[in-house]
Each structure stands twice: as structure tokens, then as C-alpha cells.
Amino acid sequence: MLNTVVNNDLGAAKTAAKAFIDFNATWCGPCRMLAPIVDELADEYDGQVEFYSVDVDENPDLAQEYGVFSIPTLVVLKDGKAAAQKVGFIPKDALKSFIDNA
Amino acid sequence: MDIYDIAIIGTGPAGVSAAITAKVREKSVLLIGETKLSSKMRKAKEILNWPGAYGVSGEELADRLHDHLAAMGVNVTEDRITAVYDMGGSFTLQGKSGEMYTARTVILAMGVVSAKSIPGEDELLGSGVSYCATCDAPLYRGKTAAVIAWSPEEEREARFLAGIASKVWYLPMYKGDVSFDADNIAVIGGVPTAIERGRLITDQGTYDADGVFVLRESVAPAKLIYGLDTDGAHVVVDRDMQTSVKGVFACGDITGRPYQYIKAAGEGNVCALSCVKYLD
Numbered sequence: 001m002l003n004t005v006v007n008n009d010l011g012a013a014k015t016a017a018k019a020f021i022d023f024n025a026t027w028c029g030p031c032r033m034l035a036p037i038v039d040e041l042a043d044e045y046d047g048q049v050e051f052y053s054v055d056v057d058e059n060p061d062l063a064q065e066y067g068v069f070s071i072p073t074l075v076v077l078k079d080g081k082a083a084a085q086k087v088g089f090i091p092k093d094a095l096k097s098f099i100d101n102a
Numbered sequence: 103m104d105i106y107d108i109a110i111i112g113t114g115p116a117g118v119s120a121a122i123t124a125k126v127r128e129k130s131v132l133l134i135g136e137t138k139l140s141s142k143m144r145k146a147k148e149i150l151n152w153p154g155a156y157g158v159s160g161e162e163l164a165d166r167l168h169d170h171l172a173a174m175g176v177n178v179t180e181d182r183i184t185a186v187y188d189m190g191g192s193f194t195l196q197g198k199s200g201e202m203y204t205a206r207t208v209i210l211a212m213g214v215v216s217a218k219s220i221p222g223e224d225e226l227l228g229s230g231v232s233y234c235a236t237c238d239a240p241l242y243r244g245k246t247a248a249v250i251a252w253s254p255e256e257e258r259e260a261r262f263l264a265g266i267a268s269k270v271w272y273l274p275m276y277k278g279d280v281s282f283d284a285d286n287i288a289v290i291g292g293v294p295t296a297i298e299r300g301r302l303i304t305d306q307g308t309y310d311a312d313g314v315f316v317l318r319e320s321v322a323p324a325k326l327i328y329g330l331d332t333d334g335a336h337v338v339v340d341r342d343m344q345t346s347v348k349g350v351f352a353c354g355d356i357t358g359r360p361y362q363y364i365k366a367a368g369e370g371n372v373c374a375l376s377c378v379k380y381l382d
Contacts, residue, residue: 028237029196033187056241063241069313070228070238087228090328091188 002042005054008061014080016050020099023054023063023073030089031072037092041099049099076102105204106132108377109195111183112211114140115363116354118167119370120209120377125174127378132203133171134195135212137178139164142213143363152364163363179203182320183212184234186327188347207377208327210345210352211370214335214361215320220250222297223316230299233325235259235315242267248302248311250294252276256317260287263315271302271309323356333358342376343369351376 003012005021013019022038024031035053042051056063056071066075066082076084076099084102108124110117113135121133138144146160155163171178181197186208195203223231232238235249239262248271249260257272261284264270270287273294274280280289292306297316302309324332331338331346336358343351353369355361 025240027240029234030185030187030237033189033194033196037189067229069230069241070232071241073228088328089185089187092190094328 001046002039002051002053005052005059005062008059010052010054010062013050013052013077016077017079018048018102019050019052019077020045021052021054021066021075021077023056023066023068023071023075025056025071028071034072034089037095040092041095045099074098078102104130105192105206106130107205107381108132108207108209108374109134109193109203109205110209110211111135111195112140112209112213112354112356113178114143114211114213114354114366115163115167116356116366116370116373117209117211118171119367120211120353120374121176121370122170122174123371123374124377125176127374129374129378129381131176132179132205133176134179134181134183134197134203137180139168139178140213146363149363151362183326184321186350188328188349193349206349207380208350209370209373209377210323210326210337210350210356211354211366211373212320212356214355215318215322219322220294220297220316223314226297226299226314230313231297232313232315233317233321235263235317238313238315239263239266242313244268245312246310247271247313247315248273248309249315249317250275250302251317252319253317254278254280257282259315259317267313271311273302273304323352341372342379343373344376349380 070087074086107129109132110120121131124131143160144164149158181199183195185196187194193208246269247267250273252275260272264284264287272289292304294304296303297314302311302314323337329347337352339352339357351373353373354366
């Protein structure tokens with residue numbers, strides 16, 4: 001399941017063993033292309049990795065905290081710490097390896 | 103939305119030839135480029151080795167290719183592709199016009215682009231360097247930004263950016279007068295020599311910029327689509343013109359030398375046949 005982050009609150013993601021965060025915005029084309037892929041993976045990784053979607057307009061503090069200067073920015077958190085970060089659209093298989101290898 | 107069998111990017115001899123063969127094989131074709139066909143080709147004075155048309159000019163050959171496409175009912179869609187998204191089984195192409203196109207296979211035939219990166223550009227891409235002002239501008243609210251532009255069209259992007267950022271440096275890489283009404287855009291001259299975190303350096307000065315927008319006329323192939331193997335300015339292909347991305351093929355100057363019309367046309371033919379084989 002894909003969780004939508006509000007009020008700059010990533011608290012739940014930080015307590016998970018492994019979490020995936022998709023920083024995006026409604027006005028960003030590559031983000032819109034990536035969204036359905038993230039949605040599918042959220043289901044496929046159900047129970048293994050927690051998925052979060054962060055709209056940078058609504059959560060500017062988080063964008064600042066993670067140094068997001070270009071979107072989509074994708075971050076894998078392990079025990080609350082950023083373990084891997086990537087920018088831009090990536091196809092589904094590559095995104096899976098990115099999550100698996102983080 | 104229409105899903106095409108084959109999307110062809112580029113309207114030189116490679117792209118046109120691919121479109122013709124694809125049409126002969128009864129595939130649905132989306133040919134994207136210039137409706138008047140390659141303007142680069144139109145500048146060729148005399149072509150001596152195009153079989154059956156000794157000494158033909160680029161202008162005339164382009165006209166004949168144009169007629170050939172028209173006779174076969176192939177239209178050219180005027181647009182410039184800025185990104186290709188691999189959606190698994192299909193590809194979505196983002197046009198500069200804002201239009202999106204979907205196809206099962208893609209043929210890259212947009213010629214060779216000699217876009218050498220600016221030192222620091224590749225390293226900072228996504229963390230201070232962006233290729234799309236309309237995409238990333240809102241992240242620079244109240245911050246400083248620089249725009250390096252290769253076309254007057256980007257002045258609009260700079261105006262958009264200036265409505266969000268506190269200060270915009272505009273460095274035109276093209277000739278002609280540039281001026282803006284907005285007083286937070288400053289036009290600067292010179293040649294960019296480096297991009298560092300927080301600043302743009304040219305041979306004439308150093309400018310504070312939280313973000314640098316590098317807006318070239320054509321996107322380097324490796325940046326156009328994720329996972330595409332390149333060798334310098336060229337896309338790596340096998341004998342079937344298949345690239346490292348399944349379903350994406352390439353032909354013409356983009357695959358390497360010799361840069362010849364007839365070689366491009368031949369590769370376009372192979373490309374189309376490989377697409378047909380892939381689709382069936």
C-alpha cells in the first residue's frame with residue numbers, strides 16, 4: 001500500500017526496517033509517469049518495504065531535509081537512515097533493483 | 103490515446119526510410135520531427151552517391167522524400183522529444199509541445215548531437231543541475247538560479263523561473279539581442295566553464311546560483327531514455343540496430359560513422375524490419 005505523507009510527517013517511515021520514499025509534485029511530468037509504477041511496487045512489496053509518496057509542495061520541510069532539488073527523487077530508508085537516493089524516472093525493473101540493492 | 107506500433111524520432115533519411123518500410127509492413131507509424139523534413143539535410147549542396155539520383159541537392163532529395171511519405175500516407179508530427187519513458191511493454195514519449203505519445207517500439211533517428219557536458223554538469227544533475235525549468239522551477243522558490251540557453255525559446259522558461267526564484271542569471275548561447283522586462287533576470291555573456299554547487303562559472307565571471315538549468319536544443323541520447331548504452335555521442339547497436347533497451351532501435355548518424363545519407367537510409371530499413379520482428 002502506498003502511504004501519502006502529510007504535514008511533513010515521515011515518522012512512520014523512519015521506524016520501518018525498510019521504506020521507500022517518492023518525492024514528487026503534481027506539476028512534474030516524469031513524476032506522473034513514475035506514479036503508476038510506484039503504486040504497483042507498493043503492492044508487490046507489501047509487508048517487506050513500506051512505500052511513501054511525498055508531494056514536495058505540501059511537504060517543503062521534508063524536501064529540504066532530504067536535499068531534493070529535482071523530482072522525482074527516490075530515497076530508500078533503512079532503519080530511518082537514507083541508504084540510497086536516485087533522481088529521475090526509472091523503469092520498473094531498474095526501480096526494483098534499486099530498492100532490493102539498497 | 104492511440105498506441106502506435108512504431109514511434110520514429112527524426113526526419114532525416116534514416117527516420118524517413120524506417121517510416122517507409124514500416125508502412126510497407128502495415129505497421130502504425132508515428133514519425134516525429136520537422137514537417138519539412140531534416141533542415142540539416144536541406145543544406146546539402148550536392149549528393150553524389152544516392153543511387154539513381156546523381157548530383158541531387160539536399161533540398162531536392164528532401165522534397166522527394168516528402169512526396170514519397172505523402173504518397174504512402176505517412177504524416178510527420180512536428181515536435182521535439184525530450185524524454186522517453188520505458189513503461190514495460192510500451193514507451194511513452196514526452197514532446198516539447200506538451201503532448202505525450204505512446205508506442206510499442208521506438209526508433210531513434212535524430213542524428214548525432216555533439217552536446218559535450220559542462221564540467222560539473224553530470225555530477226550535479228538532479229542536485230543543482232536540471233534540464234527542465236518547467237519541471238523543477240518550483241523547487242527554487244526564493245532561491246537563485248541560472249539558465250544556460252541554446253535557443254530563444256528558452257526565454258519563456260526563464261520568465262517562468264523568474265516568477266518563482268528570487269534571481270535568475272540568463273546566459274544565451276545563441277546570437278541576437280536578449281532582454282527581459284522582469285528586473286530579477288540578468289542577461290550575462292561568456293562561455294560556461296564549470297558548474298559547482300551553488301554557482302555557475304563562465305570565462306567572464308562567477309555567479310551565485312542554487313540551481314543551474316542547462317537547456318540545450320537536443321537532449322543527449324543517454325539522457326533521453328534510461329539504460330541506453332552510448333559510446334561518446336553515439337548509441338550502441340547490434341547488427342539488427344537493437345540498442346541496450348529492449349524495444350528501442352537506432353539508425354543513421356546517431357549510431358556512428360560514416361555520416362552518409364545512404365548508410366542512414368539502409369539502417370532505417372533494417373531498423374523498421376527489426377521492429378516488425380520484435381512486434382510479431
